[in-house]
Amino acid sequence: MIDLDGIEEICNPSPSKIIMLVIDGLGGIPDPKTGYSELEVAKIPNLDRLARESACGRTVPILHGITPGSGPGHLSLFGYDPFKHFIGRGILEALGIEAFVGKSDVAARGNFCTVDADGLLVDRRAGRIPTEQSMGLCEAISSIDIPGVELSVLPVQDHRFVLVMSGDDLSDSLSETDPQILGKAPLEVTALSLDAQKTCNAVNRFIQRSTEVLHGRDQANMVLLRGFSMIPDLPSMATVYKLSPAAIAAYPMYRGLAQIVGMNVIKTGKTIDDEIDTLEKHINSHDFFYLHYKPADSAGEDGNFEAKVAALEEIDARIPRLLQLNPDVLVVAGDHATPSVLASHSWHPVPVLIRSRNTRGEGVNGFTEKTCLAGTLGTFPAKNLMLLVLSHAGKLSKYGP
């Protein structure tokens, strides 16, 4: 497999513009009652027409049979090998609330839990206490003083929070504390590498002090921590692809992901219409735009077939606005499938289309899992999508003499 270093040599800047619309959780599987998937049921005349004018196919996000999380699913779409590059759970959670995490900081995903008088877990989620209550508790344990480490505890939602630690020589090679089962005491953190001992001691000290601060409460009287991680040092899309890439995403986590791969994150609003307004306003300042659309995934995760159909129809109705911007290459892709019948991400290949002046249609009649199976792009690793996109945009020269 060619690596990003090798790609850099054949990438060339050009004035052509690329819009990559990522429909989160795009793919589905047939509802057993009807035999049709969400894409097959949805009325998506614009996407169907695009498919008829485009090169179509299916992306395999990670590997056949592997279900991706949002991190690896997006890294693949941006051309990064999801096995070589990894974004930890703590970092992803921090990105989700736009918490500042410095280059040498360590972030962890945390949550309040409830232990009994013997310190044994009776509720791993502390009754999912409301966010308002969490906020006060986060503030209380945020003020804990650990020598050599600055820490902040930031509420996320309900019982969940993010712990960010700053200091010299911190490491994220730490074990997690959630024993995943009730009736046991939360685990001590252990250092998984020699240079993690300092951070390990600091975290254990923080947990001990938190327990003291939260002592006496009926619930939410302890914390669990997992997914210790640092911001990975990824090669920038700007450098590798010789692009000026921008991200427009209503959800913070996707803005954070985009920032990690070197995109310029443009401020936008909360809806897809806000996003497209932003795109229209900035279309002349960049040559690559990543546009993220979340509702299809949310509906799929909820197991709500009709809501996913509606979400697909909503984004379909916005396609004409994207076309009016006259991009040289328009890509419609998904980071993974989220079939409503599974109510979760899944391992299934995801429909994809690339429309450029080099595509005039290839007999694919509509944008569904089955029609794209017959597309000329075939079924291919998502991490190779960017190469196809750059080629269609005339930004990739030939490899080898």
Place this chain on the structure above:
Amino acid sequence: MIDLDGIEEICNPSPSKIIMLVIDGLGGIPDPKTGYSELEVAKIPNLDRLARESACGRTVPILHGITPGSGPGHLSLFGYDPFKHFIGRGILEALGIEAFVGKSDVAARGNFCTVDADGLLVDRRAGRIPTEQSMGLCEAISSIDIPGVELSVLPVQDHRFVLVMSGDDLSDSLSETDPQILGKAPLEVTALSLDAQKTCNAVNRFIQRSTEVLHGRDQANMVLLRGFSMIPDLPSMATVYKLSPAAIAAYPMYRGLAQIVGMNVIKTGKTIDDEIDTLEKHINSHDFFYLHYKPADSAGEDGNFEAKVAALEEIDARIPRLLQLNPDVLVVAGDHATPSVLASHSWHPVPVLIRSRNTRGEGVNGFTEKTCLAGTLGTFPAKNLMLLVLSHAGKLSKYGP
């Protein structure tokens, strides 16, 4: 590429049951006289119906264009990279006769040959002397005494035998002795690594002593040895996949292969009906069953199109018995194609189907090479099949946050 180590982290035990039926030599190519393959000619209503209810596709056993032996063909199906993990010819031959080979033993495939008065090869196969005659000769050279090495010579068939050597510090880094051409003397064994000198000397001493023991005979007056190998140290399927895997196979070699990857080999009889009887009896003791069906491959190897058709029809008639066991996932796969018109294994992709509660059919109308080409699984590396199977069985959690 994710390795088995990485997979282990996302595998979860669950009560769901998997049956993987491996039809040896499943795939074929069209008979030039009729334009139809064995699968297309065979009356296989049960497999056809399964295909209509399943996710279908084609596995590439090793790599496009590479014809696999039985060892790599099976290792791939079990999820092992066939280039990283290898089972040598000596070991495979030993497995085929259920010879005991210890962890530090070295096995070689041997055969009697005929040399002239000058020691030059006149028949590399010693006229394919009958097994009964071989048995006596094996016994004779089995009693050769080599200091520091215990050896046994076990007859296989006709002129073929297996040499198994036990002792301290043995190595299989040895060259072979068959010059592959008549009129030359058999080669001396050379050590291919420094630590193989002891074994090398022992083998050359054994060949010399054998030649003395067999001296004076018109034919079968010397031995040829090749495929020196030891049992590879493979990660166990039980550990990696968190499965309790069992193998049911009428042929010894496949039982041996299964044992090497950590399956529990269940005693069974000589026919597919015996195998299914065994499966029925043990269905509650394991969550993964590998069921091996040999006759399709044997008929293909014989170049007997009609016999292969008959073998496919025989296994088809047993599908209802498998379905009655109500497995959560039923997989029908092949380790490689064995087209009758080639009378050998081949490099062609092999039809595969996965049936689970998550599959309701996808428009594939029948189980053939051509219909499976249009299946939603696409054409994918056989070593990824287990990932798909585990996902369909709900035993694989998502990769990355």
